[in-house]
Amino acid sequence: xxxxxxxxxxxxxxxxxxxxxxxxxxxxxxxxxxxxxxxxxxxxxxxxxxxxxxxxxxxxxxxxxxxxxxxxxxxxxxxxxxxxxxxxxxxxxxxxxxxxxxxxxxxxxxxxxxxxxxxxxxxxxxxxxxxxxxxxxxxxxxxxxxxxxxxxxxxxxxxxxxxxxxxxxxxxxxxxxxxxxxxxxxxxxxxxxxxxxxxxxxxxxxxxxxxxxxxxxxxxxxxxxxxxxxxxxxxxxxxxxxxxxxxxxxxxxxxxxxxxxxxxxxxxxxxxxxxxxxxxxxxxxxxxxxxxxxxxxxxxxxxxxxxxxxxxxxxxxxxxxxxxxxxxxxxxxxxxxxxxxxxxxxxxxxxxxxxxxxxxxxxxxxxxxxxxxxxxxxxxxxxxxxxxxxxxxxxxxxxxxxxxxxxxxxxxxxxxxxxxxxxxxxxxxxxxxxxxxxxxxxxxxxxxxxxxxxxxxxxxxxxxxxxxxxxxxxxxxxxxxxxxxxxxxxxxxxxxxxxxxxxxxxxxxxxxxxxxxxxxxxxxxxxxxxxxxxxxxxxxxxxxxxxxxxxxxxxxxxxxxxxxxxxxxxxxxxxxxxxxxxxxxxxxxxxxxxxxxxxxxxxxxxxxxxxxxxxxxxxxxxxxxxxxxxxxxxxxxxxxxxxxxxxxxxxxxxxxxxxxxxxxxxxxxxxxxxxxxxxxxxxxxxxxxxxxxxxxxxxxxxxxxxxxxxxxxxxxxxxxxxxxxxxxxxxxxxxx
Ligand code: SF4
Ligand code: SF4
Ligand code: SF4
Numbered sequence: 001x002x003x004x005x006x007x008x009x010x011x012x013x014x015x016x017x018x019x020x021x022x023x024x025x026x027x028x029x030x031x032x033x034x035x036x037x038x039x040x041x042x043x044x045x046x047x048x049x050x051x052x053x054x055x056x057x058x059x060x061x062x063x064x065x066x067x068x069x070x071x072x073x074x075x076x077x078x079x080x081x082x083x084x085x086x087x088x089x090x091x092x093x094x095x096x097x098x099x100x101x102x103x104x105x106x107x108x109x110x111x112x113x114x115x116x117x118x119x120x121x122x123x124x125x126x127x128x129x130x131x132x133x134x135x136x137x138x139x140x141x142x143x144x145x146x147x148x149x150x151x152x153x154x155x156x157x158x159x160x161x162x163x164x165x166x167x168x169x170x171x172x173x174x175x176x177x178x179x180x181x182x183x184x185x186x187x188x189x190x191x192x193x194x195x196x197x198x199x200x201x202x203x204x205x206x207x208x209x210x211x212x213x214x215x216x217x218x219x220x221x222x223x224x225x226x227x228x229x230x231x232x233x234x235x236x237x238x239x240x241x242x243x244x245x246x247x248x249x250x251x252x253x254x255x256x257x258x259x260x261x262x263x264x265x266x267x268x269x270x271x272x273x274x275x276x277x278x279x280x281x282x283x284x285x286x287x288x289x290x291x292x293x294x295x296x297x298x299x300x301x302x303x304x305x306x307x308x309x310x311x312x313x314x315x316x317x318x319x320x321x322x323x324x325x326x327x328x329x330x331x332x333x334x335x336x337x338x339x340x341x342x343x344x345x346x347x348x349x350x351x352x353x354x355x356x357x358x359x360x361x362x363x364x365x366x367x368x369x370x371x372x373x374x375x376x377x378x379x380x381x382x383x384x385x386x387x388x389x390x391x392x393x394x395x396x397x398x399x400x401x402x403x404x405x406x407x408x409x410x411x412x413x414x415x416x417x418x419x420x421x422x423x424x425x426x427x428x429x430x431x432x433x434x435x436x437x438x439x440x441x442x443x444x445x446x447x448x449x450x451x452x453x454x455x456x457x458x459x460x461x462x463x464x465x466x467x468x469x470x471x472x473x474x475x476x477x478x479x480x481x482x483x484x485x486x487x488x489x490x491x492x493x494x495x496x497x498x499x500x501x502x503x504x505x506x507x508x509x510x511x512x513x514x515x516x517x518x519x520x521x522x523x524x525x526x527x528x529x530x531x532x533x534x535x536x537x538x539x540x541x542x543x544x545x546x547x548x549x550x551x552x553x554x555x556x557x558x559x560x561x562x563x564x565x566x567x568x569x570x571x572x573x574x575x576x577x578x579x580x581x582x583x584x585x586x587x588x589x590x591x592x593x594x595x596x597x598x599x600x601x602x603x604x605x606x607x608x609x610x611x612x613x614x615x616x617x618x619x620x621x622x623x624x625x626x627x628x629x630x631x632x633x634x635x636x637x638x639x640x641x642x643x644x645x646x647x648x649x650x651x652x653x654x655x656x657x658x659x660x661x662x663x664x665x666x667x668x669x670x671x672x673x674x675x676x677x678x679x680x681x682x683x684x685x686x687x688x689x690x691x692x693x694x695x696x697x698x699x700x701x702x703x704x705x706x707x708x709x710x711x712x713x714x715x716x717x718x719x720x721x722x723x724x725x726x727x728x729x730x731x732x733x734x735x736x
Contacts, residue, residue, distance in 0.1 A: 023205040025132035025140075027121035029197050030233050039241050046249035053252020053350070054260075057310065060348040064303035069268040076267050084263045089395040095161065096315065102154025103183075107259075109147035110187070113140065141208040148187055149211050155184045169316025169334070175254040175353025176314070182247050189240035191215055196233040200226055254353045258313045262396040265311035268304055269397040279388065279600050280553045281405055284517050293517065294409025296372055298344050301403065308398045309341035318390030318400060323631045323653075324383040328646030331383035333390040333400045336376060340403070343367075343375045372407045372415075381408050382419060383643045386513050386636030387595040392627055401636075408515030418515070425640040426516050429523065433505035434471040435640060443502050446473060446480035452487050454501035455534050462535025465490070465497040465569070468550065470543035471506050472670030478677050479670040482693040486542050486566050489699055493578040495569075497540070503530050509545040512553075514637035521557065524549075528559035542566040542695065544596035544669045545635070552601070565597055567607040567668050567694050574613045574698070581701035584616030587690070589697070590662035591619065592653065592676075593629035594669035607668045607694045614701040620660040630656065632679075634671035650679035654686065664690030666697060 028036055082088050087104060091097035120131040132140055159180050162170050170176075195215035198206040206213045219229060251257055272278045284293060295301050316334050324331040338354070345352045346365040355365050369375055381404055390400045411417050412426070428437035444452070446469070455463055467490065473483035490497050508523035527550075531539075539561050541547050551563030573579040591611060597603045604626045611619055624630045631638075633649030654676060657665045667673045673693060680686035692700075 023137045030230050042245045046245035049249035056350050061303045061306045063299045064301045064306045067302040072271040075271050080267050083266050099157040102150045106147040106151035113144045138208045145209045145211045151187050169319050171314040173354045179256045186243045189236050192236045196229050261311040265396050276552045276601050293413035295406040296410040311396045312337045317393040321389035321393045323649045327649045329383040330379045372410050385631045385638040387631035388599050412515035421640050429511050435510045438475040443474045446483045453498040455498035457533045463496050463498045464537045465540045466536035467497050467499045468539050468541040470546045485695040485699045493573045507546045507549045509549045524557050539563040544594045548596045548600050571606040571609040581614045583701045586616040587664050588618045588662045589664045589666050590657050590660045591666045594672050595631050610694050620662050622656050632672040632675040634675040650675040651683050654679045668694050
């Protein structure tokens with residue numbers, strides 16, 4: 001076991017008749033009284049500058065709408081423990097993770113060390129009591145030296161990445177150079193001051209400060225006199241504390257501010273009973289009574305959203321993950337957040353290092369400028385697919401999607417300003433109950449010849465599964481085939497199911513994501529009324545957008561249903577033997593995780609389990625899969641928007657699929673299927689890339705007559721199934 005040197009020497013002392021000096025911190029060594037007073041005055045001024053900056057900031061946040069974020073205190077503290085102290089999200093990236101871990105943990109230890117030194121020197125020593133002595137002092141010295149060294153390494157890594165290698169995702173204004181530079185110099189001068197003290201004093205415990213001792217040997221090797229060393233020491237001491245004062249005073253006016261705001265933002269992040277519920281959009285309460293809707297001014301955001309903007313660490317992880325930015329569309333989630341922050345600071349008259357960023361990537365700030373349309377352009381808002389890749393990546397829990405949709409709400413509901421395609425989609429939803437404007441009478445065309453049972457109002461027996469088909473599978477030619485595959489599998493497995501038929505309508509997701517919350521709430525309430533008038537145990541759907549909206553967003557309107565995705569049910573049916581994939585499909589395949597199924601709802605394994613059960617299928621993962629999956633471009637109303645970038649999102653994703661060498665892309669979302677179906681026509685080699693829903697692949701392997709299980713209502717009808725392949729699906733009619 002390790003025994004500190006002080007203990008060993010103490011035990012030897014009586015035997016060898018030596019007086020061993022007790023280790024103790026020498027406060028203000030070589031510092032005249034006048035310098036001490038100057039230090040206190042300077043630090044007091046720096047603290048005043050900090051407090052002034054923080055008070056101004058509080059004034060900015062409190063202009064926002066109220067919101068209770070003091071509930072769930074134990075969970076909040078747990079989140080701080082895991083994501084602030086544990087740095088769990090930051091550590092997802094190796095270089096940036098190590099760099100920040102070194103900086104963050106060392107900063108904490110050095111801060112603690114400085115606090116202890118202050119207590120020891122200013123509050124204990126004057127009363128003849130000491131804290132930093134004996135073994136505790138030796139531990140203190142060795143810890144501060146090691147973490148101080150790691151701090152320099154972390155800061156050096158940060159400087160190297162930003163100013164030597166360079167990265168398009170990082171910021172390059174003087175505030176970052178200042179932040180890294182001032183911390184580096186504080187630490188460096190701290191080591192030099194320590195080194196000279198050790199070189200002059202040479203206490204026996206100097207090896208407990210290995211870095212200081214090592215540098216001290218260098219000073220001794222110069223042959224400088226003690227007087228010269230003391231003079232250098234005093235100059236460095238002055239420099240060290242001057243830099244410390246600049247650091248403290250600069251916190252509220254430079255990117256150093258994130259040291260305070262980021263942990264607070266994590267503490268105040270949204271907490272719900274289930275993680276999926278934290279990914280829902282918030283309803284506008286008492287929507288009929290409002291005079292304006294959404295966010296058109298900074299004060300329309302909640303205080304938490306304003307804190308979001310001020311917490312950005314400018315790491316650029318959201319930017320790199322954003323499909324819109326990657327395709328050259330006019331949206332960069334990092335810049336959305338920073339433009340809003342800069343506007344907030346400029347309007348509040350708070351000086352800040354980056355209000356007009358030097359790299360030219362930020363909007364020019366004009367206090368009082370129109371928030372939506374000027375600070376944040378309309379096209380920027382329309383380019384978002386609401387895929388949440390940015391939110392997933394953000395180490396400080398910033399909620400980009402909510403703010404973007406809030407500004408869309410302002411555009412659509414308050415200003416009535418939107419692209420023509422959005423306007424048409426919203427009209428179609430209102431008039432026909434589907435985004436394309438097909439006649440509601442055609443809603444069951446997809447099922448022709450399949451004997452699909454319809455659950456009527458007041459049907460006392462009810463069913464186990466209500467199959468919610470969704471608009472895409474009801475009307476779109478390609479997706480109708482998927483709906484047919486789903487019901488054939490249900491029938492073969494003997495699942496007791498039915499559909500709503502013409503009583504089904506769009507779940508409202510496109511209206512909500514496109515910013516028409518009023519229309520969404522009407523549609524949700526109508527659907528809930530219809531659903532509540534039918535008897536069923538669970539809802540099954542093949543559309544992740546329906547899945548998310550009905551399962552997670554309807555509860556806010558009183559609609560509480562157990563909603564499962566078709567891949568989850570199919571995985572169960574396969575594992576329980578009710579469906580038996582037996583025909584080999586000798587293909588290489590890559591599975592695309594739909595955002596609203598994966599990132600929104602953590603359903604990653606079920607589709608893969610179904611695919612893995614199919615004999616002959618070789619599955620290859622794309623570089624971005626599971627939580628890191630790249631959106632197809634269809635979410636958030638993207639299906640009905642024409643915001644052009646340099647490339648198309650769906651084509652980028654298909655090229656990623658091609659890079660795996662797969663022959664077929666497996667999808668589990670009707671919107672993804674539509675986006676990919678059109679994308680394959682535009683990319684080189686796209687004609688050779690197959691596109692199949694997981695259910696279609698399973699049906700191919702199970703075969704039309706295969707499978708086991710019991711027949712239920714709407715169960716396996718061999719006559720109907722035998723006819724399936726020959727029946728053409730009548731093309732649905734577009735009414736507008
Ligand atoms: S939700 Fe997706 S598209 Fe929208 S800003 Fe975030 S990453 Fe970009
Ligand atoms: S919003 Fe989050 S992920 Fe994006 S740059 Fe800021 S801190 Fe990084
Ligand atoms: S269509 Fe699919 S990939 Fe695209 S946003 Fe929706 S779930 Fe995500």
